Amino acid sequence: EETNVYEAIKEMTGGRGADACIDAVGMEAHAANAWHTYDKIKSSLMMETERPAVVREAIMCVRNGGTVSIAGVYGGFMDKFPIGAVVNRSLTIKSGQCHVHRYMRPLLQRIENDEIDPSFVITHEMNLDDAAEGFHKFLHKEDDCLKVVMHP
Structure with missing residues (x-):
């Protein structure tokens, strides 16, 4: 709608x-x-x-x-x-762009402490070997792709 x-x-x-x-x-x-x-x-x-x-x-x-x-x-x-x-x-x-390095460590710590739940933006999870496919999905917004988490 x-x-x-x-x-x-x-x-x-x-x-x-x-x-x-x-x-x-x-x-x-x-x-x-x-x-x-x-x-x-x-x-x-x-x-x-x-x-x-x-x-x-x-x-x-x-x-x-x-x-x-x-x-x-x-x-x-x-x-x-x-x-x-x-x-x-x-x-x-x-x-201006966000100073990513300044905020990354404290944000990751808050995620680890279950203070922040980022799951609402994660639409896909893939193996690192499939990174090219993940980027393609993200770039072309296939399958309503918003964020891809890569696992080693």
Whole structure:
């Protein structure tokens, strides 16, 4: 079932919009509206730029003066970025990638201590020998692949 995110957030916030929105998807995002068609046409014409569906939606869903944080990974240029909405609505854009090494050890410790259960994101488990197949499934989102855990 598809949900109109913009309408849902406006309804939940009494028409105001979210205080903050986070794009943690980045270039893997796929729009569920007319932008999806636009992005597909660009790809078919080999006019590769980023697919900013999530960041565009975040900008539209955040309240005036709100914050959009971009932790998702983008590798190149982005077109159809609503800079007018950012400026005219006094939005703050924050970006940057997580410092993985800084958080890895304490997070793994919390998983080992059963304080955090990551199983909700693990969709596939495979032997390390099948790493190429696992990456293929992840890359092409086969079998609703989200995260693959590799076992030695």
